[in-house]
Amino acid sequence: xxxxxxxMKVDFAYLGIDRLIIHEIPKHFxxxxxxxxxxxxxEIESPLDQxxxxxxxxxxxxxxxxxxxxxxxxxxxxxxxxxxxxxxLLLPQSNDxxxxxxxxxxxxxxxxxxxxxxxxxxVTLVDSSLQQGKGISILKIEKEEGAxxxxxxxxxxxxxDIDYLRDLFLTKRTKLFKVGFFHLTGKKKxxxxxxxKQTGYQSxxxxxxxxxxxxxxxxxxQDPRISTKAFFNAAQDFINSNIDDxxxxxxxITHLLSELSSNRANITVNGFAKEYLQKNVxxxxxxxxxxxxxxxxxxxxxxxxxxxxxxxMAIEFQNEISIVGTPEAMKDNxxxxxxxxxxxxxxxxxxxxxxxxxx
Amino acid sequence: MTxxxxxxxxxxxxxxxxxxxxxxxxxxxAELRLAGIVAIEVVSRPKxxxxxxxxxxxxxxxxxxxxxKAAARVVVQFRDELGPVCEVVENIFPDFKKDDKTEELKDxxxxxQAIHYDVVVSEGNKIGGDLEGLKCEIxxxxxxxxxWAVMSHSLSYKAVLTVPPDLKRQINLLSAAMEIADRTFLxxxxxxxxxxxxxVLSAVTSLERHFYRLTGRQFDxxxxxxxxxxxxxxxxxxxxxxxxxxxxxxxxxxxxxxxHVFDKYSATENRPFFLFQPEVxxxxxxxxxxxxxxxxxxxxxxxxxxxxxLAIAWGTPLP
Numbered sequence: 001x002x003x004x005x006x007x008m009k010v011d012f013a014y015l016g017i018d019r020l021i022i023h024e025i026p027k028h029f030x031x032x033x034x035x036x037x038x039x040x041x042x043e044i045e046s047p048l049d050q051x052x053x054x055x056x057x058x059x060x061x062x063x064x065x066x067x068x069x070x071x072x073x074x075x076x077x078x079x080x081x082x083x084x085x086x087x088x089l090l091l092p093q094s095n096d097x098x099x100x101x102x103x104x105x106x107x108x109x110x111x112x113x114x115x116x117x118x119x120x121x122x123v124t125l126v127d128s129s130l131q132q133g134k135g136i137s138i139l140k141i142e143k144e145e146g147a148x149x150x151x152x153x154x155x156x157x158x159x160x161d162i163d164y165l166r167d168l169f170l171t172k173r174t175k176l177f178k179v180g181f182f183h184l185t186g187k188k189k190x191x192x193x194x195x196x197k198q199t200g201y202q203s204x205x206x207x208x209x210x211x212x213x214x215x216x217x218x219x220x221x222q223d224p225r226i227s228t229k230a231f232f233n234a235a236q237d238f239i240n241s242n243i244d245d246x247x248x249x250x251x252x253i254t255h256l257l258s259e260l261s262s263n264r265a266n267i268t269v270n271g272f273a274k275e276y277l278q279k280n281v282x283x284x285x286x287x288x289x290x291x292x293x294x295x296x297x298x299x300x301x302x303x304x305x306x307x308x309x310x311x312x313m314a315i316e317f318q319n320e321i322s323i324v325g326t327p328e329a330m331k332d333n334x335x336x337x338x339x340x341x342x343x344x345x346x347x348x349x350x351x352x353x354x355x356x357x358x359x
Numbered sequence: 360m361t362x363x364x365x366x367x368x369x370x371x372x373x374x375x376x377x378x379x380x381x382x383x384x385x386x387x388x389a390e391l392r393l394a395g396i397v398a399i400e401v402v403s404r405p406k407x408x409x410x411x412x413x414x415x416x417x418x419x420x421x422x423x424x425x426x427x428k429a430a431a432r433v434v435v436q437f438r439d440e441l442g443p444v445c446e447v448v449e450n451i452f453p454d455f456k457k458d459d460k461t462e463e464l465k466d467x468x469x470x471x472q473a474i475h476y477d478v479v480v481s482e483g484n485k486i487g488g489d490l491e492g493l494k495c496e497i498x499x500x501x502x503x504x505x506x507w508a509v510m511s512h513s514l515s516y517k518a519v520l521t522v523p524p525d526l527k528r529q530i531n532l533l534s535a536a537m538e539i540a541d542r543t544f545l546x547x548x549x550x551x552x553x554x555x556x557x558x559v560l561s562a563v564t565s566l567e568r569h570f571y572r573l574t575g576r577q578f579d580x581x582x583x584x585x586x587x588x589x590x591x592x593x594x595x596x597x598x599x600x601x602x603x604x605x606x607x608x609x610x611x612x613x614x615x616x617x618x619h620v621f622d623k624y625s626a627t628e629n630r631p632f633f634l635f636q637p638e639v640x641x642x643x644x645x646x647x648x649x650x651x652x653x654x655x656x657x658x659x660x661x662x663x664x665x666x667x668x669l670a671i672a673w674g675t676p677l678p
Binding site: 011055058062067173271279282283 | 627648655668672
């Protein structure tokens with residue numbers, strides 16, 4: 001059995017699209033003086049050839065399989081009809097799983113719970129096959145506009161005609177920003193993954209709550225406080241054990257503390273490795289996280305349990321000398337470098353405040 | 360049996376031999392692919408009715424003595440590929456009679472060279488059914504041998520009762536020249552192989568064999584050599600020394616997944632270019648084991664979007 005199957009994780013190379021249905025969701029103006037809008041509902045699935053199937057499989061893989069998706073569970077209680085519909089689709093009681101009807105209910109629910117500030121767009125329900133069993137995806141997609149070129153001739157002269165396209169919705173280079181993916185594990189339990197990258201004016205958490213909680217009726221599986229603490233401890237251990245150079249070690253710890261103090265809502269293991277660690281330890285860092293049981297690649301950040309540990313950092317020498325300060329102060333005022341005979345040297349620049357005894 | 364009876368008999372039996380030809384061709388192609396052997400051509404045909412009757416009349420054979428009512432031909436590039444192809448044929452058809460035409464030539468002679476098999480379809484052949492017991496001729500030859508066979512047949516010099524000595528000499532010289540060309544092609548191929556570092560040769564050979572077995576497709580050999588040399592820079596020295604084994608182990612562990620990915624994209628035109636090049640196996644290996652370094656190394660030479668698409672095809676998008 002492959003390692004992925006053992007952990008019930010999905011191998012997205014096997015993701016094959018069987019059918020999908022698209023509904024259009026207009027802006028939902030709530031003010032009484034604004035025109036009422038209704039979703040444009042499809043009656044049947046969209047025809048698909050192998051090119052389109054591979055295209056959508058690639059898009060879902062690019063988002064859900066990227067390592068930036070959260071593992072989620074159905075929230076209880078919830079007003080969203082999505083959990084019950086997903087259960088019916090993955091565990092059908094009869095031959096007719098009600099795919100089209102389920103998609104319409106999801107579309108109507110999305111339209112109903114959107115505010116007037118949410119842009120219109122499309123909601124797509126996708127039925128897919130996996131290596132074992134099937135998967136159901138819900139894609140929320142915004143429409144795009146673009147321009148297309150066509151070779152033409154005017155008055156016998158060659159040129160390009162330009163078409164302005166108002167009905168684009170996915171191009172090769174764009175990612176799916178909001179995807180919910182659900183599949184059955186070997187124990188017939190439903191496992192969910194949500195990818196949500198919003199570019200907008202609201203805070204990341206607020207927007208995420210709408211898609212994850214209000215629309216999909218889900219919540220994060222792992223408590224973000226526990227995930228964040230586990231990540232912090234494992235990352236610190238790794239840096240201290242695997243980076244020999246004192247200066248680079250301090251730099252990595254500084255980055256770790258900065259990341260935890262930043263405004264970013266999420267932490268991505270791969271992203272942290274790529275952005276902050278030297279190339280020769282990036283893979284080892286990712287492997288270390290998996291080895292210590294940090295199964296998720298991405299999780300919501302919550303530093304509540306480690307708040308006291310992230311305000312300051314300490315550089316401790318074997319001769320019992322310590323330098324303590326905030327990450328920012330360390331970065332600007334402490335220089336670490338190699339000294340003779342395998343030793344390390346720290347240079348602190350600043351105005352002396354006082355010298356005193358300490359227990 | 361009169362000539363007319365023979366024609367009638369053959370016209371009745373020919374559809375069955377047509378099916379035999381298709382079955383033999385199909386199984387030879389499949390088994391060659393499994394063995395990673397790339398043949399230039401695998402073709403088959405039931406004998407043309409007039410051709411069958413000519414054989415009966417000219418060579419005084421009976422209807423049943425004509426053993427090539429169904430015939431298949433395998434053509435390869437180099438002489439050293441004949442042996443492996445013969446092994447495949449003998450494994451498919453344990454009931455065979457082999458006739459190496461080269462052995463019939465004296466050491467000072469040149470002429471038609473090929474390996475002919477008369478095989479019988481038997482129970483264990485995976486063909487079976489109502490074709491059991493039928494005979495088929497299978498010819499195995501190189502491209503040069505095939506050219507000689509085709510041209511000498513076109514020249515029809517065998518039909519002339521007396522060939523003048525000078526013409527005979529020209530024919531013999533041409534036949535010898537074809538054999539020299541055949542041997543020299545192999546010699547050059549071998550010499551080129553010796554110029555390539557052993558690790559690269561080992562990797563390329565292994566990749567090509569597995570790729571052909573999994574896809575049955577042709578590929579750009581020049582690009583493969585260039586890409587393999589470049590991608591092998593990602594392997595540390597201890598790993599590099601055993602890269603052939605690394606490839607074998609990777610393919611063995613991921614055979615089902617590789618087949619699945621290749622099948623998924625084989626029916627579409629919209630796919631990463633490198634997906635149907637043998638070096639993609641190395642790319643997949645590095646995606647699993649060292650994706651950060653792979654991305655940096657790849658982007659320095661090849662379009663980044665190609666690697667992104669390959670990573671998605673493998674189910675492991677890049678960070």
